[in-house]
Every structure is written in structure tokens, then in C-alpha cells.
Amino acid sequence: MSSSIWCWTQIKSMQNLIWCPAIVTGGFGQSPINSIKILIDFWRNIMHYRSHNLGELRESNIGEEVKLSGWVDNRRDLGGLIFVDLRDRYGKTQIVFNPEKVSAELVELASSLKFEYVITVTGVVTERYSKNPNIPTGNIEIFADSLEIINKSAVLPFEISDEVNLSENMRLTYRYLDIRRPRMLNNIIKRNKMLFAMREFLNNKEFLDIDTPILTKSTPEGARDFLVPSRTNEGKFFALPQSPQLFKQILMIGGVEKYYQVAKCFRDEDLRADRQLEFTQLDIEMSFITENEFMDTMEALAKKVTKDVTGTEIAYDFDKITYQFAMDKYGSDKPDTRFGMMIEDLSELARNCEFKAFKDTVEAGGYLRGIKAEGVAEKFSRKVIDELTEFAKIYGAKGLAYMKVEGGEIKSPIAKFLTAEEINEIVAKFDAKDGDILFFVADKAKVVYDTLGALRNKLGKELKLYDENEFKFLWVVDFPLLEWSEEENRYKAQHHPFTAIKTEDIDLLETAPEKVRTVSYDMVLNGYEIGGGSLRIHQETVQEKIFALLGMSQEEAREKFGFFLEAFKYGAPPHGGMAYGVDRFLMVLLGEGSIRDVIPFPKTNKGQCLMTEAPSYVEESQLEELRLKSTAEKKSNQ
DSSP states (O other): OOHHHHHHHHHHTSSSOOOOHHHHTTOTTOOHHHHHHHHHHHHHHHHSSOSSOTTTOOGGGTTOEEEEEEEEEEEEEETTEEEEEEEETTEEEEEEEOTTTSOHHHHHHHHTOOTTOEEEEEEEEEEOSSOOTTSTTTTEEEEEEEEEEEEOOOOOSSOSSTTSOOOHHHHHHTHHHHTTSHHHHHHHHHHHHHHHHHHHHHHHTTOEEOOOOSSBOOOSSSSBOOEEEOSSSTTOEEEOOSOSHHHHHHHHHTTOOEEEEEEEEEOBOOOBTTBOSEEEEEEEEEESOOHHHHHHHHHHHHHHHHHHHHOOOOOSOOEEEEHHHHHHHHSSSSOOTTSOOOOEEOHHHHHHSSOHHHHHHHHTTOEEEEEEETTOGGGOOHHHHHHHHHHHHHTTOSOOEEEEEETTEEEOTTGGGSOHHHHHHHHHHHTOOTTOEEEEEEEOHHHHHHHHHHHHHHHHHHTTOSOTTOOOEEEEEOOBSEEEETTTTEEEESSOTTBOBOGGGTTHHHHOGGGOBBSEEEEEETTEEEEEEEEBOOOHHHHHHHHHHTTOOHHHHHHHHHHHHHHGGGTOOOEEEEEEEHHHHHHHHTTOSOGGGTSSSOOOTTSOBTTTTBSOOOOHHHHHHTTOOOOSOOOOOO
């Protein structure tokens, strides 16, 4: 094959056909091979927006002709030289426009650049005179010889910087600009790392990634469903899934054995910093698995995710504590165990003391419990204690009693109601020393747990009792089957009605159902529940008993879960599963205070998307098609 034909064949293999007579004939004074290299460089620089990304170039690239594209992050005019920091997802590179080497027109064009203009430049990589050790490309710069403005930007509503203090509403309204900020972009990149690590781990363990329906049936337990009217089935509604719970169990009955899914879930509930109306869940289920085997697998997954996202190696086995221990000692079923300050029970002392506020509470079935803050009594002025008392009232407490140990004396408004012996017993119970302060709450169990649990977390943070960079995982196990709903005046399933019962508690279903424990497990990280699950009921008769215990008749159970109960008749294997809250897990790993900072397009705490202005009113014709009528008065979304 002649050199000209060979050249033409190689060129034609490219996506874009470029005709260059000099190369076909081996021109430019070059061999055919060198001529092709010139053509490839020429084609790459002319036909593409960039030859390298903006975090890629190093001193080894000095002398190369490159083409770069990105956003103008900054522009500085210094003594005739124009410096532009060009930014993309990968980093920044400094561009130099030198009036001694380029045309006046090019310098004028460079002078017109403003923040967030999208531009393309070509030029030669040069060693940087004033190096910047804070960025990977800080040892080089590009001496530009061409500039193209691809798109201009309007005046920005805020600076693209992590240093600017922005309101959350402003950030969510202009989320596409907020994502350009380094911290937010990093969070999105870390989210990708997390999801990749999860999928990689589970695929290597032979789990199958299976998607389940988004339009499904409304079920009675859990949070409120989001309902979707059916146009073709008059008067009927779909529900958006609160989780793929029933489908993943059916997949186990179907013989899949190992399932996972990165699932979107929907719950119509009040929002807070770690909760959204729609959220992402890593859903997992396995057949023929014991509780410990499953937990070991999930622990290994959590360790891999933490290492891949943060670089931190988790070298310890996760502690396991029971639900009851967690509540009694931490006031929470998701305790932060990076610090102590554990709760002590003084109920027996209160039962026998003459202080009416304590004694009457315990005799009525309540508790007296407290916590100790060590060596910080002097920090708690009366004003501070009054503020803590108001904080305690948020959780239903009527007040917050306290004792200071200072100079060998007990200083407390309640000391006069207690005998010296009772005070000494309290001091001994807490092993209180000079400089300590004790806080007490006397009330019904839920109020005592909620108040002391919240107070413990508040003091732990404010007194800096733990390392904020530490990751402390643990398992909380053996949750009760039931919890009492004061709103509905009945027992409800604490997790869900499909949770397996501990074998030793089966007989209690008939005699003391409130004491029944389940084969359940929550994974907790730094005081947040990041995942939870259980082994499942796999016998139809046991499942029917649980429905009956929850006040559900056989007819109602069949109406709500008929398809599910029917599947149990055909050989359901023992199985169990778990779901990780992807958003919350990532929030804790990255040290963010809200899951809205790790979700690309979240809702506000009012359930609104400020960028798209959703939810919004719809046309009457759309409602008519669905045979619906709105009684709401139209008003502003804000």
C-alpha cells in the first residue's frame, strides 16, 4: 500500500473526515507517519472542545499545544497581562493572555470575560512563574493564542464559592449554580462513589440488581402514602412506594435468593434535617440466611463504603447493644456512642423519698433518671440552665432539675426537699465529683427518654466531648414488635408487620404481646440510623397472627395484602433484609448537617422544589380527566 493511500485509510477511520492534500502526499517535509500525527493533533484541537480537562496538565506537558474549555472562575488584569482561572469539574488551570505575543483584538476579547462565561482557549503549556501549591495544576499555565466565548453569563445572584454565606432557599432556587460550588460538587462526586461502592460490593457477592414498581398499592402501616389517581380505573388510586418491602420478599419466594436495588422511596411525612419526601434507599434481601450472617455481610458493606467515600479504614467490629439498653442508657434507639454521659435510673430512690414531684411521678408508673456532665459545672449559669429547661420542654418535660457539686457542696434548688442520705445516694449513683453537674427528668417513660436523649446529644456537641471526625458504628438489636400509638390509642408495628419474632418470645404473643421482641437490627453511625432491617416472617399462620394482633381482621388483611399472603402458600424460604438510607449515610460520612446538601435536587422543609416551583397547580382539564375536583383556593407557592 502506498503512503498516500495508507494515510487516507487512517484518516477515514476517524469520525470526522478531514481532507489535507499535504498529508496525503506526505507533505510538510514530514514522513507519512509524522504527517498523520500532525493531522490527528490538528483534528483533535479543531474538532473538539478540549484536549485535556482542567485538572489534568502537569510539568510533563510543558511545550504541548492544548485546547481547553470551561467556566471563567476569575479574571485578573495585571500590568497588561490578563490572567484567567478556567474551571471545570476536574479542577482549575491558569490561562495567560500576553499582549506582546497575541493580537490586540484577542486581548480586548479576554478583557471582556466575566464570571461564569463558558469559553474555549488554545495555547501552549508553560512553566508557571508564580506557582500555586494549592492546586494540582499550580506549576503550569497556558499562554493562550486563541479564545472563543461559547456562552455568556448573566450577573450571578451569588458568588460561586464555599466562602460565601448563602441562605438555603437561595441555594435551592439556583441549584444549578449551587452545584458549581466546590463543596456541593464534591458531595455529588462522593455520592457517585458511594453508589458505585455499594453496587460493586453486592455484585461481587452475586446479588441481582432488580427494579420494582413505582406505581403500587396503598398499604396501611407506616407513613402516609403519596396517592396517584388512575385515569383508566375510575375512583381507584396507585400509591408511590414507601419502600419495596413486599416486592423484595416476593422475590425471595420467587427464588432470587440475593436481591438489591437502589430504590426511590416516598413518604408523605413532616420533614426535618435528615428526612425528605422522596429519598434514595439501598434495598437488600437474602434467603437462607441467619441474623448474624446477614449482619456480618452488611457490616463489610458499610466498611467498604466508608473507605471508598472518605478514605477512612474501619478496623473494628461493630458493637451490638439491645434496643432496651440503648433506651435506658442513651435515651435513644440510635445512640451516639462517641462519648459517655450515660443515663442513670433513680426511680427506686424517688419512690422512697419525700420530694413530691419525684415520688408521685414514679408511683404513677413514670421514671426519674438523669445524666452527668463532668467538670463543667462553672459553665452552667442560671441563665444557661433556664435555656436548657426550655429545651427540655420541647420534648414534653415539665421541667429540668439539677445539682452542682462545687467546693464539696451540693448546690441545687431541689436539695432542700431531699435528705442528706438521699443526696449522698444520688452523688454515689453518678460517682459525681467536684465540678460535675447532674440533670434530672421525672416523667413518663417516653418523655424521660426523649428529653435526656436530646439533652445528652446537645451537651455532647456543645461541650465538644467527641471527635467530629470519628466514625462510630454500632448495631442496635432486638427491637420490640409493638409500640403504643397515643394518637390512635392502639399498638402499631414498630418496624413493620412482617418482622420475624424471636423464638423464645413466640408464646408471649398470646399473653404479653407488648414484651415480644423481633429479630431486628438497625445500623447506627454517630447518632443517626443509617440502615435497618430484620429477618422476615415466612409462615402464613404466623403472619396472620401478627395482623390480628394489630387489630386487622382476616378480611382486611386479605384486602390489603391478599397477593402477599397468597404467595406464602407456595414454599416461602426463610429470608431477611435491610435498607440503607443512602442520603443520610452520606450526610454523616461527609459531616454535613442536612441531607439536602447531599441530594442533587432536594425539597425544602415545606416540601417544595424552589427551582421548578413544584408542587404547582394543574389545569382544570387535567383534573377532569382524572375525575377529580380541587377545593383548594389558588395562592402563591411561596
